[in-house]
Every structure is written in C-alpha cells, then in structure tokens.
Amino acid sequence: MKILVLNGPNLNLLGTREPEIYGQQTLAEIMQALTEEAVACGVSIETQQSNHEGELIDQVQRAGRESFNGIIINPGGYTHTSVALRDAIAAVGLPTVEVHLSNIHAREEFRRHSYIAPVAVGQICGLGPVGYSLALRALISRDSNWRLSENRDRSEKPTD
Numbered sequence: 001m002k003i004l005v006l007n008g009p010n011l012n013l014l015g016t017r018e019p020e021i022y023g024q025q026t027l028a029e030i031m032q033a034l035t036e037e038a039v040a041c042g043v044s045i046e047t048q049q050s051n052h053e054g055e056l057i058d059q060v061q062r063a064g065r066e067s068f069n070g071i072i073i074n075p076g077g078y079t080h081t082s083v084a085l086r087d088a089i090a091a092v093g094l095p096t097v098e099v100h101l102s103n104i105h106a107r108e109e110f111r112r113h114s115y116i117a118p119v120a121v122g123q124i125c126g127l128g129p130v131g132y133s134l135a136l137r138a139l140i141s142r143d144s145n146w147r148l149s150e151n152r153d154r155s156e157k158p159t160d
C-alpha cells in the first residue's frame with residue numbers, strides 16, 4: 001500500500017511561529033513520526049510540502065497516475081479557496097483524508113468552509129499532529145476492508 005501525504009502553503013513554517021495555534025513541532029518532525037508509523041504498519045508513504053497550488057495539483061494527479069492507494073492532505077489556506085485542488089482530488093478518485101492541525105470550525109468564519117471536504121472520505125481537525133496518524137490508520141483500515149470484500153466477492157463467484 002502506497003500513500004501520498006501532501007502539505008500545503010505555510011506549513012513549512014510549523015514550529016517557528018504561532019505555536020499556540022499550530023504547536024511546537026516542525027513539519028519535518030511530524031512527517032518523520034508519521035513515516036515511522038507507516039513503516040511499522042508495512043505501508044509506504046511519500047511526504048511532500050508545497051506553497052504552490054499548481055504543484056499540489058500536479059502531485060495529486062501523479063498519485064493517480066502512479067497508482068497510490070490514498071492521499072492524506074493538509075491543504076492549508078487552499079482548503080478555503082481552491083476549486084482547482086478540489087477538482088484534481090475528485091478527478092483522480094483516490095480516497096483522500098483532509099487533515100488540519102487546528103479546529104477550523106472554532107476559528108474565523110472563513111475557515112469553516114472547505115472546498116476539499118465534499119470530495120474527501122473524511123476530515124480530521126483540531127487534534128494536532130495526531131490527526132495525520134488517524135488519517136493514516138483510516139486509509140489502512142479502509143484499504144484492508146476493501147481487499148477483504150474483493151476476496152469474498154471472488155470466492156463467491158460460481159466456477160465453471
């Protein structure tokens with residue numbers, strides 16, 4: 001199983017400013033811990049951060065082309081603005097979990113709306129870095145349930 005983890009604009013600043021909102025850990029530390037967790041679960045993950053909308057869209061499209069099994073995305077500020085990123089996620093059709101460190105529903109009004117949520121399988125917010133870990137577990141559990149049902153369907157098919 002292969003999962004792409006995407007982080008959007010300004011998340012490279014984590015751990016340097018606004019620790020009361022986003023915590024003390026750097027993005028590199030959070031991604032390192034997530035990678036270790038994935039390895040322990042036998043899952044391969046690739047992590048990317050970009051401050052550019054088009055680059056994030058290119059990464060989503062690549063995940064589709066390269067047969068990744070799912071995407072974890074913290075789209076940062078593009079959550080609240082990007083129809084194009086939403087279209088890319090909808091177009092590739094990979095199960096995608098939207099993650100936010102802060103509780104976007106308890107902040108400014110403009111953060112309450114997400115263009116991404118309707119095309120994601122779920123949204124996790126307000127739980128800090130553990131949100132990425134929960135997203136990973138959700139995708140692994142979804143994938144193994146899907147594989148179980150595929151095997152069941154195959155074994156139930158009548159043989160000639």
Ligand code: CA2
Binds near residue numbers: 014103
């Ligand atoms: O809570 C989240 O994870 C957000 O996606 C973070 C975005 C924000 O626009 C979303 O509404 C919610 C902002 C990321 C900016 O990160 C910074 C980290 C440190 C210092 C300054 C910005």
